Amino acid sequence: MIDFKSGYFTMKEEDAILYAETMLNFFDAGAELSCKEIGDGNLNYVFRVVDNNTGKSIIIKQAGPVARISDEFKLSTDRNRIEYEILKLQNDLAPGLVPKVYKYDPIMSCCVMEDLSDHVIMRKALMAYNQFPRFAEDITTFMVNTLLLTSDVVMGHKEKKELVKSFINPELCEITEDLVYTEPFIDHPRNDVFPPTKAFAETALWSDKNLLLETAKLKFEFMQNAQSLLHGDLHTGSIFIREDATKVIDPEFAFYGPAGYDVGNVIANLIFAYMHADATISEAGKKEEYKAWLTATIVEIIDLFKRKFLEAWQEKATEAVSRYTGFDSFYLEGIIRDTSAVTGLELCRRVLGIAHVKDITAIPDENKRARAEKICLAAGKRFILERADIQAGADFVRVLQEVEAMLWPSVFDHFNN
């Protein structure tokens, strides 16, 4: 008989059923349980356990000892504790915007949480050209509440330092330091470059010493600036969405870092959706309408984030010097500068590095995929280099559209498609 108390092992679907039956007080005695492993991320196993009679369901998420994407990444299963604790904290800070968590099991390194199967993963929904009118409102509330309220501006400094300690996350931070800030900007053996994009990466990125220098500065900003308790991986695959609801999931990369890291990830991943729509919608009117919704959403997110951030600062700041004239705007400018830089880093790393996004890899036409990738790289480079001048929502869209206009499909591509 399997015992979940004597030591860790990686569960299979049948183990997750037994776990639900023997370790949780969730299903009725006569429940007829079935289970499917539904994880599609790079790291963990996600079991959905359902009572076939009532439809009642739950998620058991287990951290494995190595990443699913590659067993090169050996990772502490403590990330599951981080995920559980931060989801509880985020639910206090931004109620209703994360799933409810019910239990953390330090032996099995699993946590048990609300099943959100009535939502869809946002990346998939965007790739099917769906629009979400509430998203900008919800994600800016989530980001302002989780980022500002965990910073020294609002939180007592001793309490904040306790959180810095308990969310030290060295292995997952190392993944980001390597995969986001280092490898994509050199011809690194772990990169996975689409062959038609390689020459462009060599000329536009890898041979640019100034760009390398800026990425070095940004990497040290990421490692040294314990500004806010970040989600740490806030891409559209970490968001469950419905027309009337937004739920942020998967905060296992959480740690104290620069607030712009989260905001930049959101913006870059909307740009991936934009490039996917551009390459795959054939009807011109529909394409322009969908791209216009995405650019309006990018503008709204940046501008609303700034507005809500300053309002929350007025209402909630406790730090003695925080009300000196101009300090709030100075502080926010730094976050938006970092947002621009991280938008650029994320755009480059998802194209060149080991961890891709489906928005780009699922573009079936090779010429169109290569064009989308080059736009991401060229725009990414500008978001990094020009970060000091990118402050309004409209600036983000301007850079994207200027690059898009420069890399207009050639006459040759038109004849080929």
Ligand code: SR1
């Ligand atoms: C080895 S993990 C690769 C990527 O997947 C996660 O979602 C993070 O984005 C990480 O960089």
Ligand code: MG
């Ligand atoms: Mg994830």
